Amino acid sequence: MSAVPTTTPVPAAPRQWRDGELAVLLLLPIALINAIGFILPVLNLARYSFNKSRVGGGIEAVFTWENWAGLLSDPFYLELVFNSVWISLAITLTTLVVSYPIALYLHRASGAWRTFLTVLVISPLLTSAVVRTYGWIAILVDDGPVVGAIKALGLPAPSLMFNIKGVFIGLTEILMPYMILALMAGFGRLDPRVEEAARTLGATPSRTFMKVILPLTLPGIALGCLLCFVLAVSSFITPKLMGGGRVFLLATEIYDQAIVTLNWPLASTLSILVLIVFGAALWAYSAVLRRLD
C-alpha cells in the first residue's frame, strides 16, 4: 500500500485538485500498462498480418496481402477454420445440455446447500486447465477406467485419447462452470410462482418446461453459449495435450506457427481470423437478443 500516497494528492496542497487532473494522475499506471501491454501489441499484431515473414522469425516490413491470400486459398487452413468453428459449436451445445439441469437445480436450491454446490461449481474454474486436462487424460487413456468399464460390458472400446473425442469430452467439462454461472445469472427472471401457475392451470411438466421455463431462460442460454463458444474457439491447452498432435484447431496452429515454425506474420493472421470469428459470434449473440426482446 505504500505506493498509493505517491499517486494521491498531497493533503497539504493549498489548491483544490480538479477532478480531471486527479483522474489523470490516478489512472496513469493502469493506462500505461493497458497501452503497452494491450493496445500496442494488438495493433502490432494487425500490422504483422500484412508483413512478409523471413525464415527464422524475422519479418520484412513491407505491406503485403500474401498471408491473407495464402490463408484463404489453402485448403488446409480453410478446413482448419471450418473444423474449429464446427467443433466449438458442437462443444457449446453439449455444454449447454449438460449444464442446464445443474443450473436449474442450483437456482431452486437454497441456503447452505446452494452455497456448497455453488462452490463445487466454481472450484474447477479456479483449478488450472493443465490439472483438469491431466485428470481427463488419466480417465480416458486406453487402459483407463472408462475404456475398462466399456470393455467389461463386452462392448468394443473406442480409443478416446489423442483424437477429437477426448478433446470433446474434456473441453465440455472444462467449459461447464462458465455455462452454469451464465445460466444462473440469466435465471433471475425465473419466478417459481410462474411455474406454479402453469402447473396449477393443468400444464404437464414437459409443457411447463417448453412453454414457460425455457423461454424465460433464453437470455441466459444465449449468454452462456456466446461465452463457451468464444472460449472453445480459443482453447489451447486441452486440444494440445489431449489431441497428441493429431487434432488441428485454430488455437493450436497459432501456437505452432509462433513457437515452432517461427512464422509470426502467419500466426498473426490466424489470430486476427480468430478475432473475426469472435466478432461474428458477438454479432449473432446481439441478433438473438434483439429477437428475444
Added chain:
Amino acid sequence: MMEIHKTSWPMRILVFLLFVYLLAPVILVFPLSFSGDQVLRFPPSFWSTRWYSALFANSQMLQAFWTSLSLAAIVTALSIVIAVPAAWVMTRLTFAGRDLLFNLFTAPLLLPTIVLGLAILIVFASFGLLATMHGLVFAHLVVTLPYALRVLAVSLSTQDRACEEAARTLGAKPLTVFFRVTVPMLTPGIVAAAALCFLVSFDEVVITLFLTGPRISTLPVELYNYVYNQADPLVAAASALLILLTLAVIMIVERAMGLGKAFVK
C-alpha cells in the same frame, strides 16, 4: 408450498451424475497421486507416496513453484496498488469518457489468451523482455488488472457513501477520508480482488507459455511441458497440492465476503 417444487428423483440422479462428470478430473488426481505405479493407471495397482518424494526431489519443479509463487505475490500486490486508485476514480469521479475508459481497461479479458500471448510475445521480443521476471510481471498485470478493477469497482459502487460524507463534513481531508474510511470499508473487496489476482497469475499458462524459456519458467508451464512429454503420476501429486492451495485461497475469500457474491454478482 406445492409438491411440484420438490425436485423429482430422476432429476436428482441426473444432477448428481452431471456433478460427477464436472468434478471427476479434479477429484481423481487425489487417489492417483498416491499411486505406486510407474505409469499413469487408474485404479493404481498399489499405493505409495513415491510420487510426492519424486516431486520434492525434482529441482526444476521446485524452482518453477518458487518462481510462480513470487510472481503471483508481486503481481497481486501491484494489481491492488494500481487498481484501488483507478477503481476509486471510476466510481467516485464523473468525467467525459469514463465508461469508455472502464471498458478499455477491462478489454484485455475479452481477448483470447492465445491471441494476447502472441501479441505480447512479438512486442516483448523487440523490448528484450522475453524470459525475464519483469516481463512476466508486466504480462500478468495486463490480465489481472481488469479482474481487480472490476471487483473493486463493484465493491466501491455498492459501498455506503454516508460514512465518507460524514467524515468529510466533520472536517477530514480527502486523503484521510480515503485511508481511514474508504479503504477499511473496502477490505472485503480488496481481499477478493487479491485472491482472484493471485489465482489468475498463479494459474496463468497460455500467455506465460509464449514468454518463458529455459532460463525462467512457472509451475503451470512446467506441468504443461511435463504432461506434453510424459504422463506419469508425478503431475497428479503436483495437481493435488495445487488444488489444496486453491481451496485455501477460496476459503479466505469465502471468509472475507462470500464466494457467491464475489463471482456470481
